[in-house]
């Protein structure tokens with residue numbers, strides 16, 4: 001069977017799953033998806049934002065690029081990316097209740113998330129809590145979750161000042177990123193509460209062979 005696993009993940013929840021080397025992971029959504037990966041045989045070996053950027057000499061990655069681990073091994077290759085409206089993010093960490101409280105305390109919610117937001121609208125949890133819950137059965141402590149590959153999180157980055165800003169750009173329905181696992185993995189992601197779209201479900205497929213694209 002080509003689709004080994006499919007799962008609809010509710011808005012502002014997380015999901016973790018095991019993937020075998022050579023399998024494909026298709027993540028489909030219209031919201032930000034905070035995606036992380038671990039070596040299934042050594043859960044201390046994790047996805048690394050910095051190596052993924054430095055090894056490939058760029059801060060945006062897409063089709064043909066790789067997710068690199070702290071030990072400088074290739075974890076996954078992006079074999080297809082249909083988010084053509086913008087870039088995925090490799091700068092930011094994870095949203096969380098604490099993060100939202102800090103932005104609210106600064107009075108910057110609307111400026112940061114690009115629409116009018118009242119302090120009582122902030123969610124009681126975010127991607128940090130979602131990934132922590134999803135990975136807990138594997139014994140991974142919250143502080144050991146790496147900063148993610150933030151799918152569909154289009155940021156503008158000023159090349160001179162480095163100032164980063166969220167944007168309202170999100171993929172059209174049906175958009176996906178297709179990864180090939182280059183090692184046996186534990187993967188996990190959070191369907192971000194994402195103020196821009198108000199939180200949407202995310203669908204993941206694990207395919208034993210490449211089906212489309």
Ligand SMILES: [Zn+2]
Nearest residue numbers: 095127192193
């Ligand atoms: Zn989030």
